[in-house]
Amino acid sequence: MLPLSILSSGKALPAHRVTSAELDITLAKPSGYVEKRSGIRYRYHAGPDESQSALAARALDDALARGGIDASSIDLLLSAAGVQEQALPSTACRILDLAGLRPGTPGFDISASCVSFLVALEVAAGLLNAGAHRRIAIVASDLASRGIDWGCPEASLIFGDGAAAVVVERGDGTRGIESYRLQTFPEGKAYCEIRAGGTRRNPRVGVDAADFLFRMHGKRVFKLSASVLDGLLAGLLDDAHVTLDDIDTIVPHQASHLGMQHVAARLKVAPERVVDIYATHGNQVAASIPTALHEAFLTGRAQAGQRVMLVGTAAGLTVGGMIIRL
Amino acid sequence: MLPLSILSSGKALPAHRVTSAELDITLAKPSGYVEKRSGIRYRYHAGPDESQSALAARALDDALARGGIDASSIDLLLSAAGVQEQALPSTACRILDLAGLRPGTPGFDISASCVSFLVALEVAAGLLNAGAHRRIAIVASDLASRGIDWGCPEASLIFGDGAAAVVVERGDGTRGIESYRLQTFPEGKAYCEIRAGGTRRNPRVGVDAADFLFRMHGKRVFKLSASVLDGLLAGLLDDAHVTLDDIDTIVPHQASHLGMQHVAARLKVAPERVVDIYATHGNQVAASIPTALHEAFLTGRAQAGQRVMLVGTAAGLTVGGMIIRL
Known part of the structure; x- marks a missing residue:
């Protein structure tokens, strides 16, 4: 086991809640169409004056406040976003500018699309165990609404904006990452x-303008993911020397209604063991997994001593999973 | 010391060499103006059909070939770029698509502007020592030419495109990172x-179109960097329990003519101890430090058993340094 202790978690959402009923009207669809098609009741979209870094900083504030953690004790900020705030410099710099950490606190970005948070947890564990840092904040944030192509039902109805954060330390070695797997299949890069x-x-x-919009080939994503996910999940369990019965709670990327059902069906687990916030958040890209993990902490479904599995598929195509002993 | 062994290095440059004499003509300047102003004889700029990921893949090929390393032995690809190839997915996915590694080999992006490579080395060392991976390829690539504002002499004449790569393992513990420091000062984010x-x-x-161009306030960068660099360098030496006399070779980010002189003057070291490829490459953003390190390996200025200091300032504003025992 790779020692890692999650001290606290938090999240932030934009002020504007966008209901599926509202989208029915905006998109001139019959009443009920968007909710039926997307499986979402509402999601949150940032207004033009809200920024990704401000949302991220609010999520970090929430995590610090909930844990009673002094901001000045953080010695590294990892930003784990699917899409950055701008091309240069890093999103981490922009979050640091709003985060109120100690002057000089370093930050950098880690990006692996929707599984960026998973990767950041593993990187943080590596750095903490190497003694390079003592207490790391990981902040995942995405404003998917900035790139939605409203002409494409498959890829437009499912996204919500958000941010979530955790604060981690090495801990005493009794808790940590029991297994971690990441795979990239670049034949799915487009x-x-x-x-x-x-x-x-x-x-x-x-x-051209369309190049700024998110494009998805849902069927191809599904087919490629389905072909590799069983192997990834079996490998995760093997590496951790556990079976699915030993996992208390599963926190999947909230990719889509069908994607979530697929994970539960594939794993053959009761739906109540899977954290599902999709209907009230949508797919929040890199912020999905940590927002769902935060929900699991808040609702008592992720407690000290328990074992949680994080898993997701991501653009790239990348698949990743992690089993953590809390 | 954090164990890390650099097995091999390589680089790649676009085909088109842009001389300063050529730029004098293009920009309607007197003969000799661009070289005098920039301190560069020539740099390389990618043509419209050349891609960042293809350049990166070529650098990786070069590192593999020089080290006689089987591509299938790489179990993680870290892309360390200042600016990515596109907003989504990661640049690592696009490099993996061209790199000929084993199917499923994972990749993700690390971004800290011009010191991304430094950070990626530290992250790789953390992951290798945690046992998460056995052999990691780090590829730094940037096509700065895509964002040059030719109307701004200060920020337009100094940039070159390029890519460089290293392959690293944990090694036997006799070589590695003796110290590493990273600091971010987000008051310099713009x-x-x-x-x-x-x-x-x-x-x-x-x-608007100008938002896609690189903007620099050189004097502010210089002032803020100068105020923090001495502390960073002293800290690096302290942490490694060495003095400057114990450092065989210094590999700075090739930021600018004045920036390079400033590092040497600040350190009070003879210029020949500082690797300087700036006049023939320009500032290659994240690719600068590994390209200069590769040059040091090729010219025998970085050899097994020697101690090398990597150091750089970066957008954000971020400053970073590392002392490595080779």
Whole structure:
């Protein structure tokens, strides 16, 4: 086991709640269409004046307040977002500017799309066990609403904005990461993408408005994920020397209504063992897993001594999972 | 010391070499102006059909070939770029698609602007020592030419494109990272930036062509860096329990002509102890430090048993340094 102790968690949501009923009207659909199609009652979308870094800083504040943790005790901030706030500098710098940590506290970005938080937890554990840091804040944030193509029902109705944070230490070695697996299958690199935003599509070499919108080939994502997910889950359990019965709670990426059902069906576990906040948050990209984990902490479904499995599929195509002893 | 062994290094450059004499003509300046102003004889700029990920994959190929390393032995690819190829998915996925590693090999992005490579080395060391991976490829790549504002002499003449890679393992514990420091001062977050590319400036909330261009306030960067760099360098030496005389070679970020001179003057070391490839590469953003390190390996200035200091300032404003026993 790789020692890691989660001291506290928190989350933040934009002020504006967007109901599916409201979207029915906006998109000129029959009443009930959006909720039926998306499986979501409401999600939150940032207004034009709200920023990703401000939302992230609020989530970190929440985690610090809930844990009674002094902001000045944090010695590294990891930003784990699917899409960054801007091309340069890192999103971490922009969060640090609002976070009230000690001057000079370092930060950098980790990005693996919707499983960025998983990766950041593993990276944090590595750094803490190497003695490079003592107390790390991980903040996941995404404003998916900025890239929604409202002309595409499959990829537009499911997204919500949000941020969530945890504070971690090495701990005393009695709790930590029992297994971790990450796999990338780049044949799926164009199955979910926003083509602009970097060196590939920009004004110098050519770009158009559609390049800033999120594109998804849902069926291809589903097919490729389905072909590799069983192996990943079996590997996670094997590596941790446990069976599914030893897992108290499963915290999946809140990818989609069908995606969530698929994970439960695949695992053959009762739905109540799976944390599901999808209907009231939507798919929050990198913020989904930590927001669902925070919900599990708040509702007593993730407690000290228990074992939690985090798992998700992500653009890239990347799949990742982790078993943590809390 | 945190065990880490660098097995091999490599680099790649775009085909097109842009001389300062050529830029004098393009920019309608007197002969010799660009070289005098920038301190660069030539740099390389990618053509419109060249991609960041293809350049990165070539650098990785070079590192693998030079080390006689089987591509299938790599079990993680870390992409360490200042600016990504696109907003989603990670640049690592796009590199993996071209890299010929084993199917499923995971990858993710680490971003801390011009010191991303330093941070990636530390993260890799953490993961290797945690037993999460056995052999990691770190690939730094940037196509700064995509964001150059040719109307701004200060920020346009100094940049070159490039990529460099290293392959690392934990090793036997006799070599590794003797000290590592990273600090972020977010009051400098707007001193070097590209505002577009993410959730802040995009077509949904408003963006204009200038938002895609790199902006720099050179004097502010210099002043803030100068105020924190001495402390960082002293801390690095203290943590490693060495003095500057114990450092064989210094590999700074190739930020600018003045920046390079400043590091040498500040350290009071003879110029020949500082690796300087700036005149023939320019500032290659995150690719600068590993390209200069590769040069040090090739020219025998970084050899097994020697001690090398990597150091740089970066957008954010972030400063970082590392002392490695090779």
